[in-house]
Amino acid sequence: MEDFKNIAQAAKDASLDLMFETTERKNEALLKIAEKIEENKEKIFTANALDLKEAQSLVESGEITKSTYGRLKLDENKMRDMIQGIKDVANLPDPVGKILLKRELDEDLVLTKTSAPIGVIGVIFEARPDVISHITSLAFKSGNAVILKGGKESNNTNTTIFEIIKSALESLDSFNSNCVSLIKSRDDVKKMLEYDEYIDLIIPRGSNSLVKFIQNNTKIPVLGHAAGICTIFVDEYARKDYAENICIDAKIQYPTACNAVETILVHKNYPHTNELKEALAKAGVEIVENPEDYSFEYGEKKVSLLEVKSITEAVSHINKYGSGHTDSIITENAENAKKFMTSVDSAGVYHNASTRFADGFRYGFGAEVGISTNKTHARGPVGLDGLTIYKYYLEGRGQIVADYANGSKKFNHKDLKI
Amino acid sequence: MEDFKNIAQAAKDASLDLMFETTERKNEALLKIAEKIEENKEKIFTANALDLKEAQSLVESGEITKSTYGRLKLDENKMRDMIQGIKDVANLPDPVGKILLKRELDEDLVLTKTSAPIGVIGVIFEARPDVISHITSLAFKSGNAVILKGGKESNNTNTTIFEIIKSALESLDSFNSNCVSLIKSRDDVKKMLEYDEYIDLIIPRGSNSLVKFIQNNTKIPVLGHAAGICTIFVDEYARKDYAENICIDAKIQYPTACNAVETILVHKNYPHTNELKEALAKAGVEIVENPEDYSFEYGEKKVSLLEVKSITEAVSHINKYGSGHTDSIITENAENAKKFMTSVDSAGVYHNASTRFADGFRYGFGAEVGISTNKTHARGPVGLDGLTIYKYYLEGRGQIVADYANGSKKFNHKDLKI
Numbered sequence: 001m002e003d004f005k006n007i008a009q010a011a012k013d014a015s016l017d018l019m020f021e022t023t024e025r026k027n028e029a030l031l032k033i034a035e036k037i038e039e040n041k042e043k044i045f046t047a048n049a050l051d052l053k054e055a056q057s058l059v060e061s062g063e064i065t066k067s068t069y070g071r072l073k074l075d076e077n078k079m080r081d082m083i084q085g086i087k088d089v090a091n092l093p094d095p096v097g098k099i100l101l102k103r104e105l106d107e108d109l110v111l112t113k114t115s116a117p118i119g120v121i122g123v124i125f126e127a128r129p130d131v132i133s134h135i136t137s138l139a140f141k142s143g144n145a146v147i148l149k150g151g152k153e154s155n156n157t158n159t160t161i162f163e164i165i166k167s168a169l170e171s172l173d174s175f176n177s178n179c180v181s182l183i184k185s186r187d188d189v190k191k192m193l194e195y196d197e198y199i200d201l202i203i204p205r206g207s208n209s210l211v212k213f214i215q216n217n218t219k220i221p222v223l224g225h226a227a228g229i230c231t232i233f234v235d236e237y238a239r240k241d242y243a244e245n246i247c248i249d250a251k252i253q254y255p256t257a258c259n260a261v262e263t264i265l266v267h268k269n270y271p272h273t274n275e276l277k278e279a280l281a282k283a284g285v286e287i288v289e290n291p292e293d294y295s296f297e298y299g300e301k302k303v304s305l306l307e308v309k310s311i312t313e314a315v316s317h318i319n320k321y322g323s324g325h326t327d328s329i330i331t332e333n334a335e336n337a338k339k340f341m342t343s344v345d346s347a348g349v350y351h352n353a354s355t356r357f358a359d360g361f362r363y364g365f366g367a368e369v370g371i372s373t374n375k376t377h378a379r380g381p382v383g384l385d386g387l388t389i390y391k392y393y394l395e396g397r398g399q400i401v402a403d404y405a406n407g408s409k410k411f412n413h414k415d416l417k418i
Numbered sequence: 419m420e421d422f423k424n425i426a427q428a429a430k431d432a433s434l435d436l437m438f439e440t441t442e443r444k445n446e447a448l449l450k451i452a453e454k455i456e457e458n459k460e461k462i463f464t465a466n467a468l469d470l471k472e473a474q475s476l477v478e479s480g481e482i483t484k485s486t487y488g489r490l491k492l493d494e495n496k497m498r499d500m501i502q503g504i505k506d507v508a509n510l511p512d513p514v515g516k517i518l519l520k521r522e523l524d525e526d527l528v529l530t531k532t533s534a535p536i537g538v539i540g541v542i543f544e545a546r547p548d549v550i551s552h553i554t555s556l557a558f559k560s561g562n563a564v565i566l567k568g569g570k571e572s573n574n575t576n577t578t579i580f581e582i583i584k585s586a587l588e589s590l591d592s593f594n595s596n597c598v599s600l601i602k603s604r605d606d607v608k609k610m611l612e613y614d615e616y617i618d619l620i621i622p623r624g625s626n627s628l629v630k631f632i633q634n635n636t637k638i639p640v641l642g643h644a645a646g647i648c649t650i651f652v653d654e655y656a657r658k659d660y661a662e663n664i665c666i667d668a669k670i671q672y673p674t675a676c677n678a679v680e681t682i683l684v685h686k687n688y689p690h691t692n693e694l695k696e697a698l699a700k701a702g703v704e705i706v707e708n709p710e711d712y713s714f715e716y717g718e719k720k721v722s723l724l725e726v727k728s729i730t731e732a733v734s735h736i737n738k739y740g741s742g743h744t745d746s747i748i749t750e751n752a753e754n755a756k757k758f759m760t761s762v763d764s765a766g767v768y769h770n771a772s773t774r775f776a777d778g779f780r781y782g783f784g785a786e787v788g789i790s791t792n793k794t795h796a797r798g799p800v801g802l803d804g805l806t807i808y809k810y811y812l813e814g815r816g817q818i819v820a821d822y823a824n825g826s827k828k829f830n831h832k833d834l835k836i
Contacts, residue, residue, distance in 0.1 A: 016763060105780065111782075201794060216637070219637045242815075246816065246818060249818035337813075342437055343434060345437070347810060350813075351811075351814065353812050353813070353814030354817065354819050356818075357812060374807075375619070376618065377639075377795040389793050391765065391797070393767055393769075395755075396770045396775075397770055398663060398771075400663050400664060401772050404780070
């Protein structure tokens with residue numbers, strides 16, 4: 001077993017090499033990966049069948065759920081989506097090298113702020129083996145190296161996909177294939193969370209408890225969210241059809257999604273509360289009127305429903321129990337909408353729309369790295385840009401600070417056209 | 419003594435109230451603070467004199483250095499700068515509410531990405547009492563609440579300035595003055611570093627060891643940098659005058675600054691190495707040719723000097739021993755400059771310019787929150803923007819996701835003019 005420190009150092013070195021790769025070369029690498037996965041898909045299915053066989057007995061013994069088993073299983077559809085997903089990323093614009101600011105500080109002293117890769121990204125995921133190719137392609141496209149750690153249930157599938165990716169990269173001329181590595185032991189995960197010297201960002205993909213564990217056990221920035229407690233506030237001035245359609249859509253269109261609604265707050269003067277409840281019940285949604293915990297994510301066709309006296313009470317409830325993900329107000333009163341949207345401290349604040357729209361593809365980002373409830377770096381659905389930072393380039397002609405400190409020269413700070 | 423949790427909760431609530439304050443009101447608050455400090459400056463000098471008296475005996479007993487004593491001391495000049503600094507921040511454009519993206523997802527379904535405050539910022543600083551007004555004004559301007567913890571040496575000065583700020587805010591009509599609070603005990607600092615539920619960002623201002631301690635003891639994002647190990651690489655194609663002027667400026671213009679040069683790497687084929695050494699010596703710079711540690715920040719007129727065989731060796735040295743702050747190449751060879759700037763993984767990569775330019779004011783940001791060597795959120799000199807994040811507003815007319823999932827509606831993703 002290779003030492004984690006060596007893997008991390010190699011990833012760091014590879015991330016520096018990746019800075020030299022052009023958009024064309026990165027896309028070439030992505031298409032090569034897609035091609036090799038296509039070529040070797042039977043091998044992947046065989047590995048997946050092995051994992052599924054073991055998982056079957058774990059389902060029977062109750063150690064894993066049926067839905068975990070479902071996520072683990074790769075079929076022709078998922079395989080096609082996986083391959084297409086890589087090709088789609090190749091077609092996206094390169095998020096690196098974008099000029100964000102160009103400013104003349106003085107004559108012949110030009111500052112340029114340019115988007116740059118973050119460095120090394122640690123990815124920790126459960127069950128779903130298609131995460132490997134998805135996150136790896138997003139990371140490459142943005143010039144980052146990745147260290148992957150998958151769930152042990154999908155060990156055979158993960159290893160096979162990883163080896164295919166690795167061999168695809170090795171087949172390219174002088175491409176540093178250390179920009180992707182796979183670690184397997186729990187001990188290595190522990191180290192990954194500790195080695196902030198090498199790892200610049202952690203992306204967890206899995207259950208709330210996995211994300212929470214990671215957030216609580218590392219000082220490396222974590223991109224993601226644990227709970228998704230989304231709330232809809234049906235104001236007294238809500239349109240009846242909007243309220244019913246949106247509440248139902250936000251709960252039943254995909255009940256396990258993080259952007260599904262968990263709590264519906266209804267203004268005490270809203271005249272159609274009973275009809276709303278009936279409509280929800282008719283759609284198969286169970287209404288919980290006195291939940292023990294308003295911060296619990298049902299993840300099924302259940303919703304907490306509470307009457308509130310005012311918009312202020314609704315906002316306070318959301319800022320207290322919500323998870324800062326996405327919250328919506330249904331109202332025809334523009335002032336109330338504005339008040340709600342200003343004061344709810346969430347990544348997404350909606351007016352007359354379903355919380356389910358909170359998604360990188362629906363926002364038109366072309367890809368989604370994840371949804372973040374962080375208050376720094378990236379918030380809400382995160383596209384490729386979320387895997388970049390920036391770097392300042394300063395081009396001079398021998399300028400020194402002393403001349404500006406003693407007043408013999410002056411900055412002009414003239415923004416230049418980008 | 420008030421419980422830290424209550425202080426943190428009050429700060430959080432105040433940060434939500436701050437979201438409603440207009441630019442005009444925030445500026446009014448800033449100008450009121452400046453006015454009250456001006457009015458009460460004798461009170462501040464008296465408090466400062468008390469701190470200085472105690473500090474004097476600590477200098478004599480060797481518990482604090484003379485330079486700490488110097489930073490602690492407020493004189494008329496520092497007081498004037500402090501008051502002017504607050505007024506300057508009032509004059510800066512509001513970093514909150516800027517529209518960063520406006521996109522029609524479909525007809526009557528408009529997404530707007532808007533800059534927003536981060537929330538609650540914890541500020542931990544040593545000695546320099548002028549940090550209070552500086553950071554507090556930057557935080558207010560960007561709509562954030564602050565919890566301040568100053569060094570115990572400046573306790574009297576800190577408390578006095580804090581109380582003046584507080585009374586200024588209380589004199590305004592219905593302004594939530596809990597947006598600023600001062601904590602004093604070490605135990606409260608410990609809690610501040612733990613309470614990620616309330617505190618969204620920590621800004622340390624002080625010694626490397628303070629910053630390092632904070633970075634190592636919290637999972638809240640920390641904006642700043644510990645060491646500032648800046649390097650200048652004198653390429654074989656360097657102009658002699660540029661090399662000498664820039665190396666001297668970068669070391670002696672302000673030797674304790676984080677952007678001062680600590681290491682000079684000279685290409686073995688550079689023909690004027692001896693003259694460079696002589697010029698440095700003449701400027702009073704001590705050259706250390708075999709340092710024990712290339713990651714040590716001298717903070718005085720000393721510099722490590724090392725001959726390297728190639729640009730690749732220079733880059734490797736910087737990426738290994740540097741702190742990702744600011745590094746410069748002196749060369750007339752454009753290709754080498756490009757290679758250096760692409761592969762050095764630092765916040766600032768310079769060509770023929772002094773590392774001392776790495777500064778928010780010199781970059782034309784109007785203010786500087788600090789200099790960050792982080793790879794996420796903010797990197798390099800950080801202006802007011804670094805104290806903001808963004809929020810997504812979605813305005814609809816009852817749209818639900820089911821219609822887009824079943825294909826009866828389609829997204830158009832049309833970017834609108836901002």
